[in-house]
Amino acid sequence: MNPTDWLDRLPDPAPLLDWSGLPLDxxxxxxxxxxxGWASGLRLYALVFALGALGRFGGVQLPxxxxxxxxxxxxxxSGLMLFAEFFADKLPWLDSLWDGLHTFIRIPAGAALAAGVMGDQGAATQVIAGLLGGSLAAGTHLAKAGARAAINTSPEPVSNVLASFGEDAMFLGGLWLLFTNPLWFALGLLVFVLFAVAxxxxxxxxxKRIFRPRQRPATS
Incomplete structure (x- = not known):
């Protein structure tokens, strides 16, 4: 018996998405x-670490x-940065500074990850995917950063921490839905985009209202 025969009996890596046999590759x-793209604007380092761990240890085929x-x-x-971001995101005002710096990281990273998904589909498809992923990363990041900046105007830290844990839960739930029920995720993403735009x-x-110059009272 060949010592490497056991490798041939291992199951093939599972695809990252399961459409239950539908011809919708x-x-x-x-x-x-x-x-x-959406997840990059919310929790970039957690996303990169999760994808890498699934491909390295979870028997998942990354496209x-x-x-x-x-x-x-x-x-x-990514694991080190995930650890740092987990705590930085829960400290008032440090989270806004972190978000400000990551404006230049999350958006291009979202575009790069989305384009990487289409690595086997041709250059034109990669460009389109990159534009889609970058746009969604930008929208998600701006909505997150703007909301957290508004929350930071409150003197108490509890709302900030609750918002951060809410984002953690949204990221984990969204990622699970993406991998297990992509159609439902697509519908949920559409609702999220509409909410984020609003x-x-x-x-x-x-x-604009805060920085609008105040009109001086008319003098008689």
Whole structure:
């Protein structure tokens, strides 16, 4: 018996998304690209670590160019940054500083991850996926950062911590739904986008009202 015969009996890696046999391979990749863009704007390091761990230890087949996330250095660095972000995100005003710095990281990372999903689908599809992922990362990041900045105007820290744990729960729930029920995730993402757009508009109006020059009373 060949010592390596046991390798041939191992099951093939499971795909990251399961559409229950539906012939929607490109559609499933598009939902995955959109989901990674959304998650990048919310919890980038947790996303990178989770994907890398699933590919490295969970027997999951990462599509396109995402296989690089299973590298030891990527796993180690993303795990370290995940640990730092978990605590930084729960400290008032430090979370807004963290969000401000990560404006230049989450958005391009979301675009890169979404494009990586389409690594085997051609350059044009990669560009489209990158634009989709970057746009969703930007919208999610702006809604998150704006909401947290508004919450930080409150003197008590409890609301900030609750908001951070709420984002953690949203990220974990969204990721689980993306991997197990992509169709439901797509519907939920549509609702989230509509809510995020409305929130960004309200926050923008609030900021404009704060910085609008006050009219001086007319003198007789």
């Amino acid at each position: 490109l559609a499933s990749l598009a939902v995955l690209a959109a989901g990674l 396109g160019g995402l296989e690089v996330l299973t590298h030891s250095w990527v796993l180690g660095l 929130l960004i508009v309200l926050l923008w109006r609030f900021v």
